[in-house]
Amino acid sequence: MENRIKEYRKQHKITQDELAKAVDVTRQTIISLENGKFDASLKLAHRLAHYFGISIEELFIFEEEA
Amino acid sequence: MENRIKEYRKQHKITQDELAKAVDVTRQTIISLENGKFDASLKLAHRLAHYFGISIEELFIFEEEA
DNA sequence: CTAAAATGTAAAATGCACTTTACATTTATA
C-alpha cells in the first residue's frame, strides 16, 4: 500500500525526525513508511492524518480489488 | 480503540460469518474486532469501511491524545 | 570546501493482528 507521507511532510516543511516526534514513533518508522517497507497501523495512520489535517483516505492509497 | 462494526453489521442485516467472508478474514477476526480484543490493520479497516460504504473515520472511534 | 543536518540501511528484538481448530453458549425457528 502506498502513501503520501513524504509529500505531505515536505508541504509542511518538517524533517522525518520532527514528524516522528509529532506522532510519537521513531524516525525509523517514518523512514520505513515513506519508503514503503510496511504499512502503518490504524492508530498511527490516524495520528499521521490528524497531524496533517486530512483524512486517512487522503493520506493512504488503497488499491481496490480482492 | 472502539469501533462501530457490530452496529453497521446489524444495520446491513448480515452475520459475522458473512461479513468475514465479504472482507476476506476469518470469523474469529470479526468477533475479536467487535468485542474489542484488538484493532484492525489499516488494510482491513479500509475493506470494512468500504464494504459499509463509509469512511474509516466513521467506522472507528479514535480517542484523541497521546 | 567542509561541517552539520537530514536521510538511509541493517539487523535483532518485541508486541500485536490475524489464522486455525475445536468446543461452549446463546438466540432464532420449526
Place this chain on the structure above:
DNA sequence: TATAAATGTAAAGTGCATTTTACATTTTAG
C-alpha cells in the same frame, strides 16, 4: 421444546508493525 444458526471462548502459531542501536550516505549551509 428440540434443533439449527449465530455468537463466543481458548490457545497455539505466523507474519508484520514498531523499536533500538549503530553506522553510512546524501543534502544543506557557513
